[in-house]
Amino acid sequence: MSFDTQIVWQNLPSLLYGLRLTIVIVILSLFFAGVIGVLICAGMLLGSPVVRRISADYVSIFRALPEPIIIFWLYYCSPLILNTKLTAFETGAIALAIPSGAYLAEIFRAGIQAIPRGQIEAARALGLPPFWLLWDVLVPQALRIMIPPTLGIVTILIKNSALVSALGVEELFYRANVLGGQTFHYFEFLTVTAIIYFMLILPLSAAVQFQEQRLSARHR
Amino acid sequence: MVSDKGIARRGTSGLAAGAAFARSLPIIIGLGLVAWLAWGVNWSFVSNLDFTVIYKYRVALFEGLVNTVWITFASLLLGLILAIIFALLANVRYAPLRWIIVFYVEVLRDVPLVVALFWIHFALPVVTGISTSVFESGFIAMALQSSAYLTDAVRAGVQAIPKGQWDAADALGFTTARKWLDIILPQAFRIIIPPLANIALGYFKASSVLALLSVGELTTVATRISNYTFKPIETFTFVAFVYLVLGYSLSWLTFRLENLFETKRI
Amino acid sequence: MSSRPIASPSGESSAPFIVCENVRKFYGAFEALKGVSLSAARGEVVCIIGPSGSGKSTLLRTLNGLESFDDGxxxxxxxxxxxxxxQILEVRREVGMVFQxxxxxxxMTVRRNVALxxxxxRGLSWVEANGRAERLLRRVGIVDQIDKYPGQLSGGQQQRVAIARALAVEPQVLLFDEPTSSLDPEMVQEVLQVMRELAHTGITMLVATHEMGFAREVADRVGFMDGGTLLHIAPPREFFDHRADKRLSAFLSKIL
Incomplete structure (x- = not known):
């Protein structure tokens, strides 16, 4: 066995093109997931009993469903159901956003509810206008709580983005398989791809672990 | 007095109207979204629904489910054994060994399961010269990756045991092996049951990823049926339902299990 | 006291500054305030005692609009x-509150807490507000902790910062909702000392408290609440020595 660096170098541009698409789809679905998360979180906290129920069900259902099932369901079923045909890329981005939105909604809800009631009361008693109450008191405290788990969601999203290769979205993992198949150098391309994912996720997961340790140390 | 109350009521009703509007905003947005989606739907698919395919392929679906449960259970068992070994080795004084374990855990946590799966199936044989079946590759990938998460859980469980327990074991003159088997690990297990249950649930879900290599578990079966019958809506909706029901039952079960251990401790 | 009074009564006006008449408050079917009437003049210090759950806190919280009320x-x-x-925002600028x-x-740092x-x-610049924060914190004796975060301070120090924070908007009235109840015993006095000094500056104070010594020494009037009713209110000497109400004398004999 030998690691053929030559062939990796030759095809590196193709792999990096895939990496670019991975990053694009992650950012796009993260944005959609954020929108879903805010709406569902608002529904859970402010909605009427029916809306609360629906929002809570959304969260528990899409957290429990395997991501491949959501991806395949949308990919195979959407052409039969929708008037418009979604591209593989669109399907992948939506399918990734749906469960991430459920996780984010739960993170937002927990972050907001973790702020003690006394904080809001103190701000109101000081006569802070509503905007400044949000900006100075609620948002900074909620963000501090939400950032580590949100970074965790981003790492999960990056990992799950490899799944949309099954739909033919030409992201990093898809490219690796195609190049491996064409050249019969699976070992080189899959190893390099694994290293790229590792380098992409390591800083994020290290940041999460660091933040969590700091938070739990402060609570002790 | 009366006029004051009138003013008061008007004031609060103005606020209440604002609050009611704020509260109904998600509903309005939600209804808008639903309407927009409904408008884009070609409703004729409803008349074509035919859930008899589920009955027709019940045996295949059941076999897929058995494979899912089996591969989840077996790989987690191996993962747990590996994790205990790694957690023990992480306490060894020899630093390079500890670094290797930290590196192993971090690499497996930070590489997507599909990538690990394909690497094991297509790349590893190049190194070892032994090719594995898709099922074996899936089993190895899940066992290795779960062992990384489980190592963390076991290590946290061991660290959560009060120092007094270690001192007591030492004071009683236990050998290292006795100390671990009789004192430390039994207590650690109680602590790690909740994270263990979470990881188990996660891998029950994640086993569906193996469908990308057509390992033959439930999602693979669903894909095959849907491709063969052209009935994806029925098949995937049913399979999603199975995952949900089983996932919920599993989490309910672990919840009961946790409670059982809680009461036993007191 | 060397420090400058923050709010001084601008000429004695005969009309009381705070007036409650027959205030009633329900939580569902539970009546937390059963028609409470209370008034306080500018510069007056009124202490309210009573068992927990008697409605002291609820009464104080209705006074700055933190809690709505149903009648009165x-x-x-x-x-x-x-x-x-x-108008509620306006009232809150006039009525500061110190929480249990x-x-x-x-x-936020201590400085920022007070200056915010x-x-x-009030539309002050940060420079002005920081200067004010420094003066107030010097007055409550913790100017040396000004750049620390609340989590780094003791309970007594935190409560003194909270008093400085409430004073920073130059309110006419300060409401104290059991300010020493969650403090360790050795820290109670440092907070009471600050409140004692404050009482002489002419600011109007309403204090829900269990500190009988403080009430007797500092208050102009002491009130007793039980079961959502203000049963008795009188100057401290009369209040503590005559014990006009049966429930009051039962409560006092339990606590003294």
Whole structure:
């Protein structure tokens, strides 16, 4: 066995093109997931009993469903159901956003509810206008709580983005398989791809672990 | 007095109207979204629904489910054994060994399961010269990756045991092996049951990823049926339902299990 | 006291600054305030004692609009509650509050905690507000902790910061909701000392408390609440020595 660096170098541009698409789809679905998360979180906290129920069900259902099932369901079923045909890329981005939105909604809800009631009361008693109450008191405290788990969601999203290769979205993992198949150098391309994912996720997961340790140390 | 109350009521009703509007905003947005989606739907698919395919392929679906449960259970068992070994080795004084374990855990946590799966199936044989079946590759990938998460859980469980327990074991003159088997690990297990249950649930879900290599578990079966019958809506909706029901039952079960251990401790 | 009074009575006006008449408050079917009437003149210090759950806190919280009420009338200065959103903000500028659990903002330094409200609701610049924060913190004796975060301070120090924070918007009235109840015993006195000094500056104070010594020494009048009713209110000497009400004398004999 030998690691053929030559062939990796030759095809590196193709792999990096895939990496670019991975990053694009992650950012796009993260944005959609954020929108879903805010709406569902608002529904859970402010909605009427029916809306609360629906929002809570959304969260528990899409957290429990395997991501491949959501991806395949949308990919195979959407052409039969929708008037418009979604591209593989669109399907992948939506399918990734749906469960991430459920996780984010739960993170937002927990972050907001973790702020003690006394904080809001103190701000109101000081006569802070509503905007400044949000900006100075609620948002900074909620963000501090939400950032580590949100970074965790981003790492999960990056990992799950490899799944949309099954739909033919030409992201990093898809490219690796195609190049491996064409050249019969699976070992080189899959190893390099694994290293790229590792380098992409390591800083994020290290940041999460660091933040969590700091938070739990402060609570002790 | 009366006029004051009138003013008061008007004031609060103005606020209440604002609050009611704020509260109904998600509903309005939600209804808008639903309407927009409904408008884009070609409703004729409803008349074509035919859930008899589920009955027709019940045996295949059941076999897929058995494979899912089996591969989840077996790989987690191996993962747990590996994790205990790694957690023990992480306490060894020899630093390079500890670094290797930290590196192993971090690499497996930070590489997507599909990538690990394909690497094991297509790349590893190049190194070892032994090719594995898709099922074996899936089993190895899940066992290795779960062992990384489980190592963390076991290590946290061991660290959560009060120092007094270690001192007591030492004071009683236990050998290292006795100390671990009789004192430390039994207590650690109680602590790690909740994270263990979470990881188990996660891998029950994640086993569906193996469908990308057509390992033959439930999602693979669903894909095959849907491709063969052209009935994806029925098949995937049913399979999603199975995952949900089983996932919920599993989490309910672990919840009961946790409670059982809680009461036993007191 | 060497420090400058923050709010001094601008000429004795005969009309009381705070007026509650027959205030009633329900939580569902539970009646927390059963028609409470209370008034306080400018510069007056009124202590309210009573068992927990008697409605002391609820009464104080209706006075700055933190809690709505269902019947009766509250007038602060020349604003009637419940007013418009704007009027409530106005009342809150006149009526500061100190909480049992301090409620300092944990993500801001002590300086920022005190300077925030003057900037955000009074339109001061940060430079002015920081100067004011420094003066107030010197007055409550913790100017040396000014750049620390609340989590780094003791309970007594935190409560003194909270008092400085409430003073920073230059209110006419300060409400104290059991300010020493969650403090360790050795820290109670440092907070009471600050409150004692404050009482001489001419600011109007309403204090819900269990500190009988403080009430006897500092209050102009002491009130006793039980079961959502203000049963008795009198100057301290009369209040403690005559024990006009049966429930009051039962409560006092338990606590003294």
């Amino acid at each position: 009338r509250i007038r602060i200065g020349d604003v009637d509650l419940p007013g418009t959103h704007r 659990s301090f409620n300092l903002f944990p993500h 409200a003057p900037v955000r609701s």
